[in-house]
Amino acid sequence: MAYLIEGETGTWEIVIGLEVHAQVISNAKLFSGAATTFGAEPNSQVSFVDAGFPGMLPVINAVCVSQAVRTGLGLKAKINLTSVFARKNYFYADLPQGYQISQYDKPIVGEGELILDLADGSTRTVGIERLHLEQDAGKSIHDMHPTKSFIDLNRSGVALMEIVSKPDLRSPEEAGLYLTKLRSILRYLGTCDGNMQEGSMRCDANVSVRPVGSTELRTRCEIKNVNSIRFVQQAIEYEARRHVEVYESGGEIRQETRLFDSGRVETRSMRSKEHAHDYRYFPDPDLLPLVIEQAFVDEIKAGLPELPDEKKARFMAEYGLNAYDAGVLVAEKISAEFFETVAKGRDPKLACNWVMGDFFAALNASGKTIEEPPVTAANLGAMIDLITDGTLSGRLAKDVFALMVETGKAPGVLVEERGLKQVTDTGAIEAAIDAVIAANPDKVQQVRDGKTTLLGWFVGQVMKATQGKANPALVNELLAKKVQG
């Protein structure tokens, strides 16, 4: 279902392109040996190169190059064997060199694609325009002194991958799905931790609108540095409506950079005209063109892990899961691994239902992460074994699962301790049924008169009488015989 804005003059659609800055996982910075650990003491991870001292020179960190190639391959993108670092020149207090080393017209990674997993289980392919490597700037802190700004250069020089999508996204939801999927791929690859709160993944959204049916690209506005997926969606929604209002009131949209205010849920202009930047890009003369061998790319390619899309396809083929379930399970590598541990040698659909249902519910309720799950995959698997061998009914299993969450104990132990074993002894069940029939002759009569829906009530009474331990299938079968005669 397309996301459209109903205006006064007609219906509008949104055109969105996203630029994601993903911090490369590496021990050292892009062009210096300084460390990159998050949260270190301010200015404790700064080399003379990062601080822009006289005569200091950048030297490319090979790990960052290989991470960029790895990411490019994960996005099924063209890897450019020759790429060029360029200087983006501007003055700011947290940019010690007075320029950022980035890539301009010759990025390391060219066009690729990313597949969105839509809520209805279908997919949509979004184009990737490019990925390039660049340095991060430092951090300016303006609220620690009435007249001074404080500068932390720990982040200065840290490697970022700027991943630019084509303007293929059409709704805030799709933008969210894009970011979720991209983050998932980056985490699978181990090239970025995707942590938006810590700023290791940041997003700029380019937004424009156009009348439905039109193919033009109207003037876009760039909303900078939005730090959560929800905010990105809110920002796009607000910005698109603003564009529609401006156009419908006869105005023009000015190309500009805007800031998202998450408190007021609105965007506002960030740079005035007198600060319009001319970045004066030119190839960095301190660095030779970056030339990599095809063999280097091939080696990285050979070492790529199974990525979400392939894993999803395999889950559907191998385990018979539907697209939605498979999509949810593979979103995080660790949840996919959890599922596979549970499903191994068992009924995969049963495993899927338990993981997607009670397990995820318990995970959410516990506030824990899947790295420390409320129930281990081994225990959940063992519990499913108890269902399969008839020890536990589905109903009992729910109780056992709750106890597993509560106590952390293995299901076998809990079944023993609490006597939760399912009753499959027909004699005991028959006795319980007879007692219920004897106590409710009027209801028996009603069933016999054709009100068969009452049978469910009888099942409930028998289960109650057996503390839920009776095998539900047996209860049904026997009840049908006895009540209906």
Next chain:
Amino acid sequence: MSELTHLTLAQARDRLVKGETSAVELTRAHIAQVEAKRHLNAFITETPERALAEAEASDARRRQGTAGAMEGLPIGIKDLFCTEGVRTTAASKILDGFVPPYESTVSGNLKTAGAISLGKLNLDEFAMGSSNKTSAFGPAINPWTRRSDPAAKLVPGGSSGGSAAAVAARMVLGATGTDTGGSIRQPAAFCGITGIKPTYGRCSRYGIVAFASSLDQAGPMARTVRDCAIMLGAMAGFDPKDSTSVNLKVPDFEAALTGDIRGLKVGIPREYRPDGLSAEISEVWEKGIAWLKEAGAEPVEINLPHTKYALPTYYIVAPAEASSNLARYDGLRFGQRVPGKSLDEMYAKSRAAGFGPEVRRRILIGTYVLSAGYYDAYYAKAQKVRRLIAEDFRKAFETVDVILTPTAPSPAFGLDENTDDPVTMWLNDVFTIPTSLAGLPGLSLPAGLSSDGLPLGLQLIGRPFDEETVFKVAGVMESAAGFDVSPEGV
């Protein structure tokens, strides 16, 4: 003046080896000369105590048998090289008070080889200039004077003017220079000494205050070809800290001085004989050709057709890179800061107060040529022309082994001359700039005196990383020239 200051670097080395003198003795003699010649303003920072301490340590090393290639030899370091614990100014006010916590690779290599630094030598501000007049510390003065007017002060050339003056005035046995468009070769020619800009990538740029990164190259300045060969051997080498340094073994340059150049082909470029070239320069060039012929080499007329575009190309590329390289001098982390009401105001005030007019001019030119809308017309086109200039040389070197040209279009000029128009000043580098753009090695050696008694230099240009041939030919020319005159009073 001590007899010790009249030794060449090689002679002093040999005496040290034989135990006929000591590093301390040599150092003392040169420190005395530094003091005697202070009016030349060759040094920005003198470090005599440090030098003497180093000399003592050097003598100790020699006694222990661990002497390096430059062991105990007093030299000077152009104040563009960062020196750990010693103030480094780039002859600019903007670096006021800057004491680097690190050592440039080249000065570090010299130290490791045992050289004794007497201090930091004057230069044009950020190496931008051909006269030394743009130094914030006042110009260095050429020890040479005109016969016709001995009182008139002459420039030592630039930007490595302090280095050239110090070597010519016997204050040091050798000095480091840097050359972006002629900054080693032109002052060497003006001061009657020898200097070589090696192939781009031969010496590390790490720790050298950057002017134009794709052109900057360190090199030695000394009194003889052999001295330069010895010193370059100690300075050069691959450095993983400079991505543009080249991973090649450093040859034994001194061993290249065989004196045998029979059969070598020497290119004589027609384009270096522009209308209006002074007769004296023409003559000394002819003399040079004759010496080479006599020694068995074969002069060959060659064409370097894009030569005329070199100067404008250089004055786009170099300022463009400089405008970006100098952005870091913002008054925030080191050097001079002038407070302002806003960040922008602080930048503007600090940079206006810190940079001299020539540096400002080049930052403005560089900013302009990189601007949106002008990039293609200037910078991109200049890069294309630069490739054509390099291609000219590549083709020429298919037929010749080395190229001989004048170093500069005139001898040293007066301190108060060439001041009206920056372009006149820039024309000083017309013969040296093409080599820089092509990244080739270029050596200047003194070939004679002008009618007014001033040194004139000739330039030898070699194939990439073939400094050996350049040194070999230079050695032969040096013997033929027999340039053994010293400036008045030295």
